[in-house]
Amino acid sequence: MGADEPVWPGPDLNAPAPGAVPGGPGPLPVPPRGPEPVAPPRDAAQPAKGAKAAAQPAKPAKPAKKGRSKVALLGGAVLGLIGVAYGAGLLLNHSDVPKGTTVLGVDISGSRDEAVAKLQRAFGNRAEAPLQLSVGGKQVELKPDKAGLTLDAQTTVRNAAGSDYNPVTVIGSLLGNERKAEPVLPKDDEKLQVALQELASTSGTATEGTIKFEPGKAVAVPGKAGTSIDVDASAELVFKAFQAMVASGKAPVAELPVATKEPVVGQEELDRAMKDFAAPAMSQNAVVTAGGKSIPFGPKVSLPKILSMQVVDGHLVEKYDLEALKQLYGNTFDGVMIMRGTGEKTAVTPQDVAGALGKALRGRTVAERTVTIDTNPN
Secondary structure (H helix, E strand, C coil): CCCCCCCCCCCCCCCCCCCECCCCCCECCCCCCCCCCCCCCCCCCCCCCCCCCCCCCCCCCCCCCHHHHHHHHHHHHHHHHHHHHHHHHHHHCCCCECCCEEECCEECCECHHHHHHHHHHHHHHHHHCCEEEEECCEEEEECCCCCCECCCHHHHHHHHCCCCCCHHHHHHHHCCCCEEECCCCCECHHHHHHHHHHHHHHHCCCECCEEEEECCEEEEECCECEEEECHHHHHHHHHHHHHHHHHHCCCCCEEECEEEECCCCCHHHHHHHHHHHHHHHCCCCEEEEECCEEEEECCCCHHHHHEEEEEECCEEEEEECHHHHHHHHCCCCCCCEEECCCCCEEECCHHHHHHHHHHHHCCCCCCCCEEECCCCCC
16 A cells, blocks of 8 residues: 555444443344334225226126027027917817817817717717628628617717817827827627527527417427527627727628537426416416506417517526517507606506516416506505
8 A cells, every 4th residue: 555545444343332332241132123004095096106006897798699599589489389389279179079089080079069979970870780790600690789789979078078288289289180089889798698699599500498489379399409609708709890890880790609508498497487477378368458448468469479488597488579569559558657656657668568468478367367557556
């Protein structure tokens, strides 16, 4: 260094530390810093300098895509159309038998009376047509009404009537869909059995023991074994033939099964029936009276026309042809009224005459053979 340059003193190592008391033991401890004062909140409207501006308001949601809107509109339109169609279907189906209801392909919709009339027109003749049957190669006929087979139009319509609120059915009716109903074809099993038994007596080779009424006399006819209609097995076949006839207007000839048959009525039963009924019946005239009017039935002309025998539970019992009986007594009892159990008075019927005649035919004397129909029974 040069002689003229000033000399700067260095740090005094013995100088007290800042904050120290001279002559004291050392520097005083520095008190800890307390929490910094919290600045008062700034007005939200006046942001601090340098701070970022307040957050921008949320952007509005993006509008739905046009594709989704169209789908929603289309769905609403479809639902609306379905609702309109359903309402229209209910309006059209307000009738007793809903629109589109058919029986065997025939539309019967409308009122109940109209539906019954439609059924009768379509199937009435079919239900009454004689059924073609074959017994041992011999063709025979059987009328359905005699066999207890009918078409019940009233019940068929009653079952088909009533509103169907199923949307599928209601809207379907507008589109021409069918609402199928089944025809009611009741079967009287008892009448069918009797009809087949009568058919068996004339179409098979087996014959039943019986009594025939000929002019002036009764003749016992023994039965003989042979083949005859199997009544139980044939009943269902006849019913199916009737169903086919009603459904299509035609049915194939039904081949009825046959079986070997022994006569039910033997000689003992023939003798009993002859003694108890047939011989007395043909012995002399029988007279029926009612209301002061009377008519005789004689063994030579009248009785052979109306009398026959049939097997019931293995026994021979008399049978009356009511139509022939009515023709014989004609208007004899016109104006005669009978008080019935119901409290009503009605005209004399063939059944009334047959009941009285059955009692008279068993009589042995003239008095016993005259029977009066009671017109005012207690």
